Amino acid sequence: GINRGIFGVQTPKKIAIEExxxxxxxxxxxxxxxxxxxxxxxxxxxxYSTISxxxxxxxxxxxxxxxxxxxxxxxxxxxxxxxxxxxxFTVPAFSMFRGSLTITASYRITSPTHVDITYExxxxxxxxxxxxxxxxxxxxxxxxxPAGWLEITYLDxxxxxxxxxxxNIFLLEKLPSS
Amino acid sequence: xxxxxxxxxxxxxxxxxxxxWRHIALSREEIRRIRELRATQSGRLCHSIHSRxxxxxxxxxxxxxxxxxxxxxxxxxxxxxxxxKCWSRRRVVAEGATIxxxxxSGSPTSLSVNTSSPIPxxxxxxxxxxxxxxxxxxxxxxxxxxxxxxxxxxxxxDLDALNQNLQSIVxxxxxxxxxxxxxxxxxxxxxxxxxxxxxxxxxxxxxARLNTIHLQHRRLAEIxxxxxxxxxxxxxxxxxxxxxxxxxTVHQLYGTRIAVLAGDFMFAQSSWYLANLDNLEVIKLxxxxxxxxxxxxxxxxxxxxxxxxxxxxxLDKSYYKTASLIAASTRSAAIFSGADPSVCDKMxxxxxxxxxxxxxxxxxxDFTQSTAQLGKPAGSDLAKGNLTAPALFxxxxxxxxxxxxxxxxxxxxxxxxxxxLVKRGGGIDRAMELAKQKAELxxxxxxxxxxxxxxxxLEKMVEYVLERVF
Numbered sequence: 001g002i003n004r005g006i007f008g009v010q011t012p013k014k015i016a017i018e019e020x021x022x023x024x025x026x027x028x029x030x031x032x033x034x035x036x037x038x039x040x041x042x043x044x045x046x047x048y049s050t051i052s053x054x055x056x057x058x059x060x061x062x063x064x065x066x067x068x069x070x071x072x073x074x075x076x077x078x079x080x081x082x083x084x085x086x087x088x089f090t091v092p093a094f095s096m097f098r099g100s101l102t103i104t105a106s107y108r109i110t111s112p113t114h115v116d117i118t119y120e121x122x123x124x125x126x127x128x129x130x131x132x133x134x135x136x137x138x139x140x141x142x143x144x145x146p147a148g149w150l151e152i153t154y155l156d157x158x159x160x161x162x163x164x165x166x167x168n169i170f171l172l173e174k175l176p177s178s
Numbered sequence: 179x180x181x182x183x184x185x186x187x188x189x190x191x192x193x194x195x196x197x198x199w200r201h202i203a204l205s206r207e208e209i210r211r212i213r214e215l216r217a218t219q220s221g222r223l224c225h226s227i228h229s230r231x232x233x234x235x236x237x238x239x240x241x242x243x244x245x246x247x248x249x250x251x252x253x254x255x256x257x258x259x260x261x262x263k264c265w266s267r268r269r270v271v272a273e274g275a276t277i278x279x280x281x282x283s284g285s286p287t288s289l290s291v292n293t294s295s296p297i298p299x300x301x302x303x304x305x306x307x308x309x310x311x312x313x314x315x316x317x318x319x320x321x322x323x324x325x326x327x328x329x330x331x332x333x334x335x336d337l338d339a340l341n342q343n344l345q346s347i348v349x350x351x352x353x354x355x356x357x358x359x360x361x362x363x364x365x366x367x368x369x370x371x372x373x374x375x376x377x378x379x380x381x382x383x384x385x386a387r388l389n390t391i392h393l394q395h396r397r398l399a400e401i402x403x404x405x406x407x408x409x410x411x412x413x414x415x416x417x418x419x420x421x422x423x424x425x426x427t428v429h430q431l432y433g434t435r436i437a438v439l440a441g442d443f444m445f446a447q448s449s450w451y452l453a454n455l456d457n458l459e460v461i462k463l464x465x466x467x468x469x470x471x472x473x474x475x476x477x478x479x480x481x482x483x484x485x486x487x488x489x490x491x492x493l494d495k496s497y498y499k500t501a502s503l504i505a506a507s508t509r510s511a512a513i514f515s516g517a518d519p520s521v522c523d524k525m526x527x528x529x530x531x532x533x534x535x536x537x538x539x540x541x542x543x544d545f546t547q548s549t550a551q552l553g554k555p556a557g558s559d560l561a562k563g564n565l566t567a568p569a570l571f572x573x574x575x576x577x578x579x580x581x582x583x584x585x586x587x588x589x590x591x592x593x594x595x596x597x598x599l600v601k602r603g604g605g606i607d608r609a610m611e612l613a614k615q616k617a618e619l620x621x622x623x624x625x626x627x628x629x630x631x632x633x634x635x636l637e638k639m640v641e642y643v644l645e646r647v648f
Contacts, residue, residue: 008588
């Protein structure tokens with residue numbers, strides 16, 4: 001419905017969503033997620049976050065009329081202590097041309113609930129999409145860069161809620177392993 | 179009741195040669211007679227000039243002719259005018275309210291009051307009188323808003339011919355396009371741009387002391403209107419508007435496809451006519467406009483919601499979108515009249531500054547007009563992220579506005595708050611100042627033109643553009 005909140009959510013609705021999330025966090029069945037790493041492993045899909053791309057940023061990235069956002073997925077590999085975030089883009093004008101931005105980051109456990117995240121690399125495929133974003137690549141990375149720390153405030157078989165050092169909230173759903 | 183005018187009468191014969199400024203009180207009856215005379219300027223018409231520099235009671239102008247036919251009173255009046263006493267008063271009078279009113283144009287409807295230069299206190303009677311005249315004239319001006327019909331009156335027959343031609347040019351190929359053409363060319367358009375082209379054509383031809391305009395001038399006006407209309411059709415498609423000029427838009431009635439094709443057809447047709455005008459400079463000027471339209475739209479689209487754009491960015495974009503067509507067409511009109519390059523440059527300046535003032539006023543109206551008048555909520559430019567002059571000026575004073583813009587007005591009532599902030603931050607007033615500056619530059623550019631109906635209409639056009647705000 002609200003496209004993961006990325007293009008602005010009305011304040012009353014935003015408050016309502018965040019209250020629901022806080023209630024969920026109160027019911028957290030897994031208060032020490034770092035001791036339950038297998039639960040974190042695998043593919044996750046972003047349902048909602050407080051990250052927003054509005055105003056001139058949105059215009060500059062062409063996300064207003066030209067480029068559409070697809071799925072946001074995250075693959076966590078606990079063996080390698082890495083997380084790979086993938087953001088899909090489609091360009092309707094070029095007959096639903098598809099591409100994606102992939103950001104690889106590594107994490108380090110700092111407490112039962114916290115991890116420190118370090119940015120490692122990013123790529124855009126295919127080249128044509130890179131051409132579209134080239135001029136504003138830093139802007140794009142600035143929005144989606146996961147570096148900082150992350151606290152996992154809710155974890156169960158299907159859902160995860162995280163909060164980061166920039167006061168963002170993330171709600172993700174576990175995808176069935178393929 | 180007598181209307182008091184200070185008139186500058188062009189010398190027509192030896193009896194009038196010394197007269198430059200006098201004030202004349204014209205009664206309604208006399209105004210009517212002058213208008214009639216203008217229509218029938220044949221034979222020896224002679225009315226007496228009675229100018230006692232204090233209170234004027236009748237009007238006169240001398241047409242071509244000898245003094246045979248001047249009565250005793252008239253000769254006395256002429257002698258009085260030549261007297262030393264009258265001379266000194268006339269000098270004083272010259273610094274007062276001024277109007278353009280030439281005997282050949284006849285109708286004393288153009289008024290401008292120059293009260294910036296102080297009236298010499300020397301002659302107390304005169305200065306009192308002049309101050310009275312000036313304030314009277316100012317009050318009268320304020321009461322009467324200019325109507326566009328009055329302004330374009332000197333070229334109304336040219337515009338009628340244009341209307342007929344346009345329908346036939348566009349409709350000829352295809353019945354669907356014909357109905358689309360009727361839709362968009364039908365009553366509703368102000369025909370302001372072709373009117374300006376005709377006025378500049380006539381004014382510049384006057385420089386060469388000619389009273390007619392060439393076929394190229396007419397074609398140029400048609401081309402200008404076609405390009406303008408084509409851009410409107412496409413704009414409506416892009417904006418998804420339903421109503422234009424009180425009627426349904428072309429794409430609303432016939433679909434997007436027809437609208438895009440109709441617009442393309444008109445751009446193409448105007449390019450073809452343009453090429454046939456066979457003047458390379460004009461071709462370059464007008465082709466540039468079509469390119470500028472696209473540049474302006476692209477520039478606007480890529481800076482939506484960007485609070486960092488500068489006033490220069492805004493003026494550039496306004497130039498590309500609006501002023502470019504007017505400036506190119508006025509310059510081309512001067513070129514076809516065979517005017518000097520300096521005059522052509524001035525005409526370009528006139529078009530450019532008029533266009534900029536027009537766009538700025540449009541942008542102000544988007545904030546100030548109520549929903550009822552606009553037919554859409556106020557601040558629609560702002561809602562789309564199109565930051566115009568009032569918003570840009572207000573951004574300096576109101577930091578809260580930037581936050582609202584960055585949020586793209588997601589929250590209820592944030593757009594209304596933003597409109598209020600723009601008003602509170604003095605955005606409207608400063609934008610109006612800017613529009614007046616541009617208008618002043620436009621008027622200045624007209625100074626190279628000969629005084630006459632065409633030039634005064636061009637001046638009034640500038641006033642009309644500014645007055646739309648009220």
